[in-house]
Amino acid sequence: MLKRELIIKKRFLDKYNNAKSELIFKNxxxxxxxxxxxxxxxxxxxxxxxxxxxxxxxxxxxxxxxxxxxxxxxxxxxxxxxxxxxxxxxxxxxxxxxxxxxxxxxxxxxxxxxxxxxxxxxxxxxxxxGANVMAVDTHIFRVSKRLKISNAKTPNDCAKELTKLFKTDLDKLHKGIVLFGRYICKAKKPDCNNCFLNDLCDEFKQQKNS
The missing domain is CATH 1.10.340.30 (Hypothetical protein; domain 2)
Structure with missing residues (x-):
């Protein structure tokens, strides 16, 4: 894993250490x-x-x-x-x-x-x-593209790429990236100024320079 990807992983794990699904279930x-x-x-x-x-x-x-x-x-x-x-x-x-x-x-x-x-x-x-598996929804798919950590054309292929890239803590990363995509790196009007990864995001840099 490259240094950039290591930083991305660490920041997600630090920011969303106790992240949980927003679905409500008992069993x-x-x-x-x-x-x-x-x-x-x-x-x-x-x-x-x-x-x-x-x-x-x-x-x-x-x-x-x-x-x-x-x-x-x-x-x-x-x-x-x-x-x-x-x-x-x-x-x-x-x-x-x-x-x-x-x-x-x-x-x-x-x-x-x-x-x-x-x-x-x-x-x-x-x-x-808490299985060490990566599930990719629309939020993770979008975030992965924007951060350029996956070039996959389908969510399932994206999941395979992220699994190979990050290897461990996949369940925590899944939960964290979902929340990140839902509330910060949104499809429309992403909150780039308050993003803890904007220094690693080419899209944000392009916006600043445009």
Whole structure:
């Protein structure tokens, strides 16, 4: 790792040492549901949806036996709610039938579940057990490009590049970079003047010199 990348890593770890997901969950069951719902949807919106969802379906067994129309009604304010409702029930049935009603906390089993791709699986592992894995969402993808720590064309390829680059503390970096992208290095009107990495950002330097 080059000195610049070492500095970037250290600053993220120092700044976001105790960072946590903004999704609200109590256990692995609630976690996987929250993460599945959060695809193309704000965490704040998910947090408004899940209280009534979990009140009606408090565990994986109840979700596996849920009525599809009821699930759709409960999550209808979420983007792509119809497909998500179908996948939530399919996921739950698979966990009940193949994993003794326990959410499997390993990548291979998670990615075999309906609605769980590589990013979702890694977020679940990151948040659920602090696994040393990197999940790349839109925020991390954007930040990685701006800081020029990844040239990948897809989020999954970006995750592989960042994993190879940083190697350790990937769960902490994931959580920190997400918050950094959400509140500082925003897609529109990034807060460059208050950014703790602006001395390492070519885009910021170009703005100052333009």
């Amino acid at each position: 692995h069951y609630e976690l996987i549901v929250c993460v599945m719902l959060s695809a193309q949807c704000l965490d704040s919106r998910v947090n408004l949806i899940t209280p009534s969802l979990f009140a009606n379906y408090p565990d994986i067994n109840s979700l596996a036996n849920a009525n599809l129309m009821n699930i759709k009604e409960l999550i209808k304010s979420c983007n792509f709610y119809q497909n998500k409702a179908i996948n939530l029930i399919k996921m739950a049935k698979s966990v009940v039938e193949n994993h003794n009603s326990i959410i499997p906390m390993n990548f291979n089993d998670l990615t075999k579940l309906a609605g769980v791709g590589e990013k979702t699986a890694n977020v679940v592992l990151c948040e659920g057990i």
